[in-house]
Amino acid sequence: VRRLEQLETAVRTAEAIRDADLPRLLVTGPAGRAVTVAGSVSTLDSTPLERVVDAELSVEVDDVTLTVLPGASGTELADAHADAARALRAALTEAGVADVAAARARRDAAEEARRALAQTNDAWAMVTAADGLQGLRGALAREEERRATLRAERSGDRALPDDLASAEQAVANAAALVSTAEDALGAATLDHEAAASAAAEVRTAATPAAVELRAAEDRIREVEASLAAARDVAADDDLTDAASASAEALEEAVAARDAAAAELAGVNADGIEADAQSAAARLESTREQITGADTRRAELWGGIRATTDRGLGERVPELEATVADLTARRDARQHRADALKHLRDTLLRHRDTARARYQAPLKSEVEKIGRVVFGDSFEVTLDDSLRIVERTLDDRTLEVDQLSGGAQEQLAIISRLAAASLVDSKDGVPLILDDALGYADPVRTDRVNALLSSVGQRSQIIVLTCDPDRFTGIRGAKLHTLAG
Numbered sequence: 001v002r003r004l005e006q007l008e009t010a011v012r013t014a015e016a017i018r019d020a021d022l023p024r025l026l027v028t029g030p031a032g033r034a035v036t037v038a039g040s041v042s043t044l045d046s047t048p049l050e051r052v053v054d055a056e057l058s059v060e061v062d063d064v065t066l067t068v069l070p071g072a073s074g075t076e077l078a079d080a081h082a083d084a085a086r087a088l089r090a091a092l093t094e095a096g097v098a099d100v101a102a103a104r105a106r107r108d109a110a111e112e113a114r115r116a117l118a119q120t121n122d123a124w125a126m127v128t129a130a131d132g133l134q135g136l137r138g139a140l141a142r143e144e145e146r147r148a149t150l151r152a153e154r155s156g157d158r159a160l161p162d163d164l165a166s167a168e169q170a171v172a173n174a175a176a177l178v179s180t181a182e183d184a185l186g187a188a189t190l191d192h193e194a195a196a197s198a199a200a201e202v203r204t205a206a207t208p209a210a211v212e213l214r215a216a217e218d219r220i221r222e223v224e225a226s227l228a229a230a231r232d233v234a235a236d237d238d239l240t241d242a243a244s245a246s247a248e249a250l251e252e253a254v255a256a257r258d259a260a261a262a263e264l265a266g267v268n269a270d271g272i273e274a275d276a277q278s279a280a281a282r283l284e285s286t287r288e289q290i291t292g293a294d295t296r297r298a299e300l301w302g303g304i305r306a307t308t309d310r311g312l313g314e315r316v317p318e319l320e321a322t323v324a325d326l327t328a329r330r331d332a333r334q335h336r337a338d339a340l341k342h343l344r345d346t347l348l349r350h351r352d353t354a355r356a357r358y359q360a361p362l363k364s365e366v367e368k369i370g371r372v373v374f375g376d377s378f379e380v381t382l383d384d385s386l387r388i389v390e391r392t393l394d395d396r397t398l399e400v401d402q403l404s405g406g407a408q409e410q411l412a413i414i415s416r417l418a419a420a421s422l423v424d425s426k427d428g429v430p431l432i433l434d435d436a437l438g439y440a441d442p443v444r445t446d447r448v449n450a451l452l453s454s455v456g457q458r459s460q461i462i463v464l465t466c467d468p469d470r471f472t473g474i475r476g477a478k479l480h481t482l483a484g
Contacts, residue, residue: 001107004100007088009446013473014081016372016450018052024368025051025068027059036060362386365418369455373410373447380411388415406440410448417455430460437470449473 027035027049034043037059042049051057055078059066097103363382370378374393381390381397388411390397400408413436420431437445452461453475463471468479 001100001103004088004091004095004103007084007091008100009443011081011084011088012443013446013450014077014084016447017453018077018081019372023053023068025053025057025059027051029061033061359386361422362418365422366415369418369421369451370411370414372451372454373414373444406444409436410440410444413448414451417451417459420459421455430462432462432464434464435466436463445470446473453477 025037027037027044029035029044031045032043034041035049036042037049037051038057053068055075057068059068092099092103095103097106359382363380366380366382366388367378370380374391377392377394379392380388381392383389388400390399391403391407391411400411403411413433416431416433420429423429437448440448449471450473452463452471453473455461456474456476463477465471471477
């Protein structure tokens, strides 16, 4: 598996070097125009059509055919990649697997099988030990004797279950019956306690009723005594006449009360009270307005008299001249403001034009270089300050702050390499990297080394590091040790 992983890394490294050094063909034109590239028909749109030239490549537009050749170096890089791929395929065929992941899976399965075999061997060794099998047979004989003894000692006519499963089921059924009986007992206990509590509450509530009953009986006896005394003073017929007269008087009083209540209901005393309060509030507000008007009138009369004394008519020409001067100054400042606004708008327009002119090449160069490290789906988004703010990989876009430290470091290196390439497209400019790739995994480290190898052929790159092993994959690098 380690050999297959090494061969796979070699293939990826060769592929990265090939893609970084081989020329690329960009085809642009009107949207909707059909072109044929390497025998495949494509339709142009706003995005340039890009192809890596790793072999003879033909482009057909209408009746014009262009043939692009990779050159000797491109052929060598393509052959190196093909040799690495053949070596990997041969090793996979020899191992009998489709890819490296299948080899890892087969290795893991073999390890699991070896562990299971070891456990089985340990168990078999315990069984076949000197006293292992004999001990198991002795334990079995003792259990048979114990079972026979229990059958002999058992009393009752009820037959035993036929097997262990039936016995366990019988025990479970008995346990369920016991649990049901215990639940019923608990429920009955709760009902009994609730009934006892209710009886106590009834007894407690009946005590005041009994006291009231005895008091009522005493009151009845007192009323009967009073009634007897009253009958001694006046006859029942006289009391009946007096009661009739009182009832008639009561009816008249009730009728008068009802009439007064009806009249009062029709009056709507609440509405009258509300209207009275509203009228009082309006009266108070009117008085305050009158007082304020009197005060304002006095102030105006005082101002009129003071103005008459100052002779405002004589100041009219002076005030008109001041107004004219202020108007001229306002117009002049407005003219200056318009000129400054026009100048600012012009500067911003030229700034945006210049930014758009060098933002697109920088984005294209960053994506071209970055695809060596991240793959063909790599895209970036630049802000107005030409900083990378978003990275798109496999149709998934993330802000730079959401990326890992290693990915952010790799984007920083890629942007600096792209800027250096655009400053001087032929010779490049010197670039210094200080202790880079500290957070990169081995695969990304190899790809960045391949990228530095490619860019280093036309630009001087100085790498300061305390770990030279990270950069052993750079072809043609010169190592200089600095004394501390």
